[in-house]
Amino acid sequence: MPDTAQRLLVGTTKGAFLLDGSPDRASWSVRGPFCDGWPINHVVGDPVTGTIWAGGGGEWHGAGVWRSTDDGATWTLTKLTTGQVDQWAAGDPEFAQSIGWRPDPVPFGERFAQVWSLGRVGTRLYAGTKPAVLLSSDDDGATWSLVEGLTEHPSAADWVPGAAGLVLHTIIADPADPAKLWVGISSAGVFASTDGGGTWERRNDLAAPESVTEVDHPAGPREGQTGLCVHHIVRAPGPADVLYQQNHHGVWRSDDGGRGWHDVTSGLPSTFGFGIRVHPRDAQTIWTVPLNGDMAGRYPPDAAAAVWCSRDGGASWHAQRDGLPQQSCFFTVLRQGMAGDGLDPAGVYFGTNTGSVFASRDEGRTWTEVARHLPTVLAVEALTITT
Numbered sequence: 001m002p003d004t005a006q007r008l009l010v011g012t013t014k015g016a017f018l019l020d021g022s023p024d025r026a027s028w029s030v031r032g033p034f035c036d037g038w039p040i041n042h043v044v045g046d047p048v049t050g051t052i053w054a055g056g057g058g059e060w061h062g063a064g065v066w067r068s069t070d071d072g073a074t075w076t077l078t079k080l081t082t083g084q085v086d087q088w089a090a091g092d093p094e095f096a097q098s099i100g101w102r103p104d105p106v107p108f109g110e111r112f113a114q115v116w117s118l119g120r121v122g123t124r125l126y127a128g129t130k131p132a133v134l135l136s137s138d139d140d141g142a143t144w145s146l147v148e149g150l151t152e153h154p155s156a157a158d159w160v161p162g163a164a165g166l167v168l169h170t171i172i173a174d175p176a177d178p179a180k181l182w183v184g185i186s187s188a189g190v191f192a193s194t195d196g197g198g199t200w201e202r203r204n205d206l207a208a209p210e211s212v213t214e215v216d217h218p219a220g221p222r223e224g225q226t227g228l229c230v231h232h233i234v235r236a237p238g239p240a241d242v243l244y245q246q247n248h249h250g251v252w253r254s255d256d257g258g259r260g261w262h263d264v265t266s267g268l269p270s271t272f273g274f275g276i277r278v279h280p281r282d283a284q285t286i287w288t289v290p291l292n293g294d295m296a297g298r299y300p301p302d303a304a305a306a307v308w309c310s311r312d313g314g315a316s317w318h319a320q321r322d323g324l325p326q327q328s329c330f331f332t333v334l335r336q337g338m339a340g341d342g343l344d345p346a347g348v349y350f351g352t353n354t355g356s357v358f359a360s361r362d363e364g365r366t367w368t369e370v371a372r373h374l375p376t377v378l379a380v381e382a383l384t385i386t387t
Helices: 084-091 095-100
Strands: 005-012 013-019 028-034 040-045 052-058 063-069 076-079 114-121 122-132 134-137 167-174 176-187 189-191 230-233 243-247 249-253 272-278 284-289 309-310 318-320 338-340 348-350 357-360 368-371 377-386
Touching: 005 028, 005 052, 005 357, 013 368, 013 377, 063 114, 076 243, 084 095, 122 176, 167 230, 176 230, 189 230, 230 272, 243 272, 272 338, 284 338, 348 377
Parallel strands: 040 114, 040 377, 114 167, 338 377
Antiparallel strands: 005 013, 005 040, 005 377, 013 028, 040 052, 052 063, 052 114, 063 076, 114 122, 122 134, 122 167, 167 176, 176 189, 230 243, 243 249, 272 284, 284 309, 309 318, 338 348, 348 357, 357 368
């Protein structure tokens, strides 16, 4: 059988980076930055073709998706909206010439400023933006169209932005049925489609409203719902559509594809955090990185880093600290900053806003800092490479 290796796809405020791991995941090398130093919010890859996509942008660049088909050696940009640089260049020929700018048309004008998330579902590529729009591409990201069933959802007029804006930050699917999709929007909640994005259902209801105590917090559970400031969603392996989400006020589990959510926060040191990851083969094993609170600094409780793990679907939790800083640790792990591979034992990874990437090759029992001094890490994903 062919040998495989792990590659970590890292999005940062100053471009994309690739971390190439040895076959045993014991050593890692860093390549980058790529994508002309754009802010890159998410990077994903196709394990079959090896193609890598990086989405990002901002008020200066506009929004776009970069693509590499040669292991990151070269990248091409599909620009989706205009930014301030285009306004400057259009009015200043000398500036335009100095940066090699061309007045190429973009498909979405000024509709959104950034690509925040990417999702590869079968042969289709999806992108979520800020403000929240869902796009799809059937030609590997060369051209894009609106997924109008979500854009025109009856609730869209009532969507409220979170602190980072109205962002569509999570795109997941059922690997066995590409027509089953879920997206997370902050702060509009979880939406699901069973027909490939044609129609969407809002899924934020509590499974047992009478068992959940409402709290005096704008993002807390109330009126029979979980709270709409969802931070990240993952789908567990298997046919049952078990979902987990970390939102602004807790960790939640759904056993029915998001139609009803159970609070599984009890046992964690706080109700606040961003990243969450599920085991590639065990639907009951999940990891998250709690932070001390949204208004308390957003760093690990007691300034001691830990990844918290549950082996029973959130019924109980334990801290995994070996190899992580236990004093004066004030980093944040952002919503797309946690990843995992499919090996045995499973690898777990996370990046920090202080520019570090930590890796565990034994399901979180021990940790190693495999990169440091990167720009602020916005996202981490794992990609298995055949060598």
